[in-house]
Amino acid sequence: MSQKNETTVLLLALLLTLGLVGGVFLWLANTSGIRLFNARNNLSQPIKQAYSESFAQFPEVPSGLFSYGGSTTWAPIRKEVDTAIQTVFPRFQLRYTDPTIGAPGSGSGIKMLLNNQLAFSQSSRSIKDEEYQKAQQRGFTLKEIPVAIDGIAIAVNPNLNIPGLTVAQLQDIYTGKITNWQQLSGPNLPITPYSRRLEEGGTVEFFNENVLDGEKFGVNVQFIPTTTEALKEVAKNPGGLYYASAPEVVGQCSVKPLPLGRTSDKLVPPHKEPFILLQECPQRRNQLNAAVFQNGEYPITRRLFVIVKQNGQSSDQQAGETYANLLLTEQGQDLISKTGFVRIR
Template sequence: MGRSDGINTESDLEVIQELEKKGVEVISLIQPSFQELYQALFESYQIFLFTGHSSSQEDGKIGWIELNNQESITIKQLSEPFKKAIDNGLELAIFNSCDGIGLANQLTQLNLLQCIVMREPVPDVVAVAFLKYFFKEFTANKSLFTSVHEARNRLGALNEKYPGVIWLPILCIRESALYKPFTWPGLLKQPSFNPNIILKLIRLGCILILFFFLILSSFTIIHIIRGKEPLAGLITLIEKIVNPPTKLTDVNTPSGTFRYGGSTTWAKIRGLVDDKIEQKFPQFNLVYTEHIRRPPGSGSGIRMLLDGQISFSQSSRPIKDEEQQIANQRGFKLKEIPVAIGGMAVVVHPKLDIKDLTLEQLKGIYTGKLTNWQQVGGPNLKITPYSAPRGAGGTVILKKHLLETGQDFGPNVIFTRTPTEAINKVGNLNNEGDDGGIYMASVYNLVGQCSVKPVPIARTEDGPFVAPYEGELVPIQDCPDQRNKLNYKVFQNSEYPITRRLFVIIKEDAGLDQQAGEAYANLLLTDEGQKLIAEAGIIPVKGLQK
């Protein structure tokens, strides 16, 4: 799902999610970054679907899709991962978006067998209807040709309101695909073994392994009591405690595919560190996953973990008491492991004449007591405060540092779905608001931005006022050639007033999910992992101990 302002992509996603009832595994990326989509395409899929905004050149040779509010890319930029996806079994791409001829042209050049696109701009209601009708026919064992044809015919009911609507969807197919029909039963061919039997064998194996280790532990204790040499396994365990792993390859990882997700603050770690991990541990397959309806964030990640949708989560805040209670009710516990350091930056419009703010002033702004910038020494201009969604790590940290126990945000606070949306509002990039916006979110998402200005903050009016960036503020006219750089030192020594930690949240259920979460955290805590976190522009937690 790409950029979706003005259109209803949620309905498209609901149609796709319904396919899970028919044996389909659906991997959803909601407004991903270019790097996230690039990496995801290296996995094995049979069908790729894009819904959102797209367009093509007039000659139909090149098309592009809009991933999010900042990134618009062509198929050529994704040629390598698409080639890999095709090699791994990708057979059909559907672009349920506007003007897709250029997209189809570029994909056929990469030898994709089949592609469905809209030849011109398509009304939202038509796009959703086509997707629904197409999969209804295709999952009823109709051929690809017939499914597209019947779906187009059913769009005839909308022809009076949208003339010519039945001609919008087109099927582009390579000649070689004519000799190997693409069908739903062909996609659903199952391996010869029975998955239920395999699952039972795995469970039995786990029980036997557990029993073996119980016997081994008892035997080790007996040897120690009798003054004999401890078993080698115990020595190895002690060595691991005394000499913790320093390289990624020192960590043992389970095999399998493990879904994870959560805080947007982790985006840079996901983009660099996780890629390095997968290169060294191809059997430890990590798939970033977002909630179907909830915006991405720490709260959404922990909710998915509680609901069994992911194996572990990434959070920019500690576990809440109510989240731990839910876990206890479901028979397990949640555990948080700190791996990095973060903080909350305050940004305003670059032209707003505000030099600094105290925590008390921020409290007044976010509770609705201060509504005009004149009240904090600025111009006569309405204050419009923005925040991350409720439950997100940033929102929880804001409440912890600014509000009293039981106190809530003021009615004037606007909760945005993503940092990009809030930055656009505060920077007034779309001329939709005024220049009086203020936003508090992760320093990693804000300090280097060109369209907003980070503001130094202090715990009290006596100071000191601490900026989250190094040196002097970079003037907006010099950006992006020059950008503000994060001041690592003030976060490592907690000089900056709003500092926090980034956690891996683990489900302690003695299963594979727990193994995956602990392995991921251990990888990040190795010396090599901490260096990679620093390379990603994030402050490693071990820097706090030096």
């Protein structure tokens, strides 16, 4: 055989070997979730993520009593989803714990997690830089796992007749620049904006950072300790206004959710159309329009997180990761959807 033929044969053999090795590697990556570099978006992403269909199919859960706490926005999920988890896994005991001092919320839950008072926490906002830093100082890290999508809805008195608000107008109301509904083509009526205090929850922190852009609340804002009390005030006050998690507002019988938009020519209602008149409630209630939250058409959306303390596969870390993964099963996502929040997968 000539040297030229030998070279050709060797080259073909090399190419065939590389092709086989590459094929085996890709097969292994697809079946095991190996992360590959994605040059298109410069992110390392899992090729495949396997999710269980139901809680009962979940491979393994830790046993013991695990305290958790945090966001008040999560209350419907705790009531519906956590009860179902306990039914399937009675030895995976979950106990919601309020803070010793102050009101429960995303911030207080993360603080309790940092102080080793909780196994994991629930949050309606992302972890702050200073919270990451405190965790590192104490020898562990914090990880946020998104499990659902939520939006901020605006509640007004049912008798207020305006088409909706832009995010900029909402900002101007809560910073005191707009004080009368007449400035927004409404009636000559003073606006009374209600809010919980900044330190009392992740929803308020999210609103302050993403709607007010860090500006201070105006002197016209009245602070109310709970969403339940604030909605009662809006129902009594013709000029009242309040913001809260969309599932807490959309199905109410005593207040009306306002459409919101980035611009005044595209106001998006958080509820399904047509709007069900409040006189028909509670026999019929308005339902969340999940599609506009999923596709980003609604202007104020956020994710809900399970906050996990990573410190070397401790029982607390296992409990937090297990809880998040149960919420990401098909059954968990279905139950989240039933509580009024939007599934993330």
